[in-house]
Amino acid sequence: MRTIEVAADRRLVEVDHATPEPGPGQVRLDVAYCGICGSDLHFRDVPELFPAGTVPGHELSGRIAVLGPEVDGWTVGDRVCVLPFAQCGECELCRSGNEQVCPHAVANGVGLGTGRPGAYADAVIVDQRMLFALPDEVDDRAGALVEPxxxxxxxxxxxxxxxxxxxxxxxxxxxxxxxxxxxxxxxxxxxxxxxxxxxxxxxxxxxxxxxxxxxxxxxxxxxxxxxxxxxxxxxxxxxxxxxxxxxxxxxxxxxxxxxxxxxxxxxxxxxxxITYRRREFAEAIELLAARRIPADRVITGTVPLSQAEEAFRTLTRPGHAHVKVLLAP
Ligand SMILES: [Zn+2]
Ligand SMILES: [Zn+2]
CATH class of the missing domain: 3.40.50.720 (NAD(P)-binding Rossmann-like Domain)
Incomplete structure (x- = not known):
C-alpha cells in the first residue's frame, strides 16, 4: 500500500509498504478521502509530535475492506468514517462519560503522530470501536468532514x-x-x-x-x-x-x-x-445527513495523495483561499 510519511528532513514522501492485516477487533479500510488538518500542517515541522515515519491523517472516510477476528456488526463494503482517538471505553474518565479526555485517546490514536499510522494512505487499520457508519445522505467527501x-x-x-x-x-x-x-x-x-x-x-x-x-x-x-x-x-x-x-x-x-x-x-x-465525545461525533454525522452543513462549500479542493507536499505548501502560504482540502488515494 502507498502511504505519505513525514521524512527525517520533514518533507512528505510517498512510501510503499506491505498492506497490513487487521488484528483482533480491528478492520482495514480502503481510504476514500482524508482531510488535511491545520494540526497536520503545524505538527509536521515538530519532530516530537510527528516523528520521522509518521503517517498523518485523522479526518477520513472509507470502505471496510477486511474484517479482523472478533469484529461483529460490520460488513466488508460498509461506508464509514472514523473517530481517530483511541478512547478506551474502560478507564474512569470514559466510564464517567468524559471519553474525550481518555488518557489513551491520543497516545494510541490513528494519524495523530505518536500513535498509529493515519489515513494519508490508500489503506488504514482502525479499531472497530472507532467506526461510525455513513448514511447514504453523507457522501465520501462529506464523510471526511465529520471529524472537524x-x-x-x-x-x-x-x-x-x-x-x-x-x-x-x-x-x-x-x-x-x-x-x-x-x-x-x-x-x-x-x-x-x-x-x-x-x-x-x-x-x-x-x-x-x-x-x-x-x-x-x-x-x-x-x-x-x-x-x-x-x-x-x-x-x-x-x-x-x-x-x-x-x-x-x-x-x-x-x-x-x-x-x-x-x-x-x-x-x-x-x-x-479539541476533541469530542462519541455522541458529538454522531451529531456531526446527523448534521451532514440533514444537509445543515454545506460540506461541498467547506471543502475547497481535492488533490491526489501523491501531491500532499505541494498541498501542504499551498495551505501554509499566507492568504490562500482554501478552507478544507482533501487527499484522495
Ligand atoms: Zn483535524
Ligand atoms: Zn478511557
Missing part, C-alpha cells in the same frame, strides 16, 4: 451560552467556518465571524454568515478562538464582556501570553477544546 465538524459541535456545546447573546468566532479556517455554521444551526443569530483572510470572509458571507472586522463587533459573551494564534487569544480576552468565556478551539504550539487584568477583573473563563 465534531470539534465544532463540542466547542459550541461546551461554551454553553444563551442563543440570544452575541458570540464571536475568530478565524475563518476549517474549524472557524464549521464553528460559525454550527452556531447558526444552533440558533445563535448574533454570531459573527472575523477572518483576516479576505477570500475566506467572502466564502463565509456567501454561506449567509455574518462577518465583521474585530474592531467593529459588539462585545461578545463567548469567543471561539479558531485562529490558533497567541494574538487571537489576546484579542479574545480584550473583546469579551465580563463573565465571558474564551473557547480555545484547536491547538496553538506557542505559549499564550494573556493580559491578566481583563481575565481577572472581568472573571473571564478560558477553556480548551
Amino acid at each position: 465538524l465534531a470539534v465544532a459541535v463540542r466547542a459550541v456545546a461546551q461554551a454553553a451560552v444563551p442563543v440570544d447573546q452575541p458570540v464571536l468566532v475568530l478565524g475563518g479556517g476549517p474549524i472557524g467556518l464549521l464553528t460559525a455554521l454550527v452556531l447558526r444551526e444552533r440558533g445563535y443569530e448574533r454570531a459573527v465571524l472575523v477572518s483576516r483572510n479576505a477570500a475566506r470572509a467572502r466564502l463565509a458571507e456567501s454561506l449567509g454568515l455574518r462577518t465583521a472586522a474585530a474592531d467593529d463587533v459588539e462585545p461578545p459573551v463567548a469567543v471561539f478562538e479558531c485562529a490558533g494564534t497567541p494574538a487571537a487569544a489576546r484579542q479574545a480576552v480584550e473583546l469579551l464582556r465580563p463573565l465571558g468565556v474564551v473557547m480555545l478551539v484547536g491547538l496553538s504550539l506557542e505559549p499564550l501570553e494573556l493580559p491578566a487584568p481583563p481575565v481577572v477583573i472581568n472573571e473571564l473563563q478560558i477553556r480548551g477544546v
Whole structure:
C-alpha cells in the first residue's frame, strides 16, 4: 500500500509498504478521502509530535475492506468514517462519560503522530470501536468532514451560552467556518465571524454568515478562538464582556501570553477544546445527513495523495483561499 510519511528532513514522501492485516477487533479500510488538518500542517515541522515515519491523517472516510477476528456488526463494503482517538471505553474518565479526555485517546490514536499510522494512505487499520457508519445522505467527501465538524459541535456545546447573546468566532479556517455554521444551526443569530483572510470572509458571507472586522463587533459573551494564534487569544480576552468565556478551539504550539487584568477583573473563563465525545461525533454525522452543513462549500479542493507536499505548501502560504482540502488515494 502507498502511504505519505513525514521524512527525517520533514518533507512528505510517498512510501510503499506491505498492506497490513487487521488484528483482533480491528478492520482495514480502503481510504476514500482524508482531510488535511491545520494540526497536520503545524505538527509536521515538530519532530516530537510527528516523528520521522509518521503517517498523518485523522479526518477520513472509507470502505471496510477486511474484517479482523472478533469484529461483529460490520460488513466488508460498509461506508464509514472514523473517530481517530483511541478512547478506551474502560478507564474512569470514559466510564464517567468524559471519553474525550481518555488518557489513551491520543497516545494510541490513528494519524495523530505518536500513535498509529493515519489515513494519508490508500489503506488504514482502525479499531472497530472507532467506526461510525455513513448514511447514504453523507457522501465520501462529506464523510471526511465529520471529524472537524465534531470539534465544532463540542466547542459550541461546551461554551454553553444563551442563543440570544452575541458570540464571536475568530478565524475563518476549517474549524472557524464549521464553528460559525454550527452556531447558526444552533440558533445563535448574533454570531459573527472575523477572518483576516479576505477570500475566506467572502466564502463565509456567501454561506449567509455574518462577518465583521474585530474592531467593529459588539462585545461578545463567548469567543471561539479558531485562529490558533497567541494574538487571537489576546484579542479574545480584550473583546469579551465580563463573565465571558474564551473557547480555545484547536491547538496553538506557542505559549499564550494573556493580559491578566481583563481575565481577572472581568472573571473571564478560558477553556480548551479539541476533541469530542462519541455522541458529538454522531451529531456531526446527523448534521451532514440533514444537509445543515454545506460540506461541498467547506471543502475547497481535492488533490491526489501523491501531491500532499505541494498541498501542504499551498495551505501554509499566507492568504490562500482554501478552507478544507482533501487527499484522495
Ligand atoms: Zn483535524
Ligand atoms: Zn478511557
